[in-house]
Amino acid sequence: MTALLRFDDVALRRGGRLLFEGLSLDLHPGEALHVMGPNGSGKSSLIRLAAGLLRAERGRVDRAALALANDDLALDRELPLRRALGFWSRDIEAPMEWLGIDHLAHVPVRLLSSGQAKRATIARVAASMAPLWLLDEPLNALDAKGGECLSVLVEKHLASGGAIVAASHQSLPGRWSKLELGA
Numbered sequence: 001m002t003a004l005l006r007f008d009d010v011a012l013r014r015g016g017r018l019l020f021e022g023l024s025l026d027l028h029p030g031e032a033l034h035v036m037g038p039n040g041s042g043k044s045s046l047i048r049l050a051a052g053l054l055r056a057e058r059g060r061v062d063r064a065a066l067a068l069a070n071d072d073l074a075l076d077r078e079l080p081l082r083r084a085l086g087f088w089s090r091d092i093e094a095p096m097e098w099l100g101i102d103h104l105a106h107v108p109v110r111l112l113s114s115g116q117a118k119r120a121t122i123a124r125v126a127a128s129m130a131p132l133w134l135l136d137e138p139l140n141a142l143d144a145k146g147g148e149c150l151s152v153l154v155e156k157h158l159a160s161g162g163a164i165v166a167a168s169h170q171s172l173p174g175r176w177s178k179l180e181l182g183a
């Protein structure tokens with residue numbers, strides 16, 4: 001089976017610091033990986049590397065088509081939510097419902113609360129149809145209901161043959177294999 005994400009003997013240096021080296025992993029359809037570790041250990045950097053936004057110092061990274069959810073909202077702040085999400089996909093009605101933000105369709109993105117914006121980011125990822133999801137601190141700013149919505153989407157994505165890497169210092173609902181980065 002082809003991996004949706006593969007790290008082969010990867011080393012990453014940032015700000016002059018070697019964050020990790022010799023890291024190899026394969027993530028196949030249906031698999032979810034939780035990247036853990038203390039502040040500054042390199043969780044977000046690993047996500048950015050997986051997304052192709054950072055270059056490995058050594059080794060090789062191969063990835064399938066992906067959708068990234070991190071601090072960059074990647075939505076036009078001046079547009080109403082439905083139109084902003086519509087930039088990414090024509091199929092945004094169901095993802096907005098799944099995340100409980102359909103009632104915000106006409107609200108300009110810049111007026112969303114941080115939890116609503118987080119839900120919008122996850123809706124963007126869910127609408128992308130990308131097989132590989134990269135989620136940086138997906139639970140940040142989400143309330144309990146938002147966390148439940150996310151966990152339903154995660155299960156759905158894995159069941160349909162997708163794969164997920166999530167960086168989080170919080171425990172994530174569901175079955176995840178774990179990768180612990182050092183301090």
Ligand SMILES: Nc1ncnc2c1ncn2[C@@H]1O[C@H](COP(=O)(O)OP(=O)(O)OP(=O)(O)O)[C@@H](O)[C@H]1O
Nearest residue numbers: 014015017037038039040041042043044045046169
């Ligand atoms: N743009 C940058 N330039 C140089 N170094 C950076 C940059 N961004 C992050 N770093 C460094 O890389 C290291 C890892 O940062 P990263 O944000 O990946 O950690 P993290 O595990 O996600 O932390 P946190 O739990 O605090 O979010 C830190 O030492 C940080 O100072």
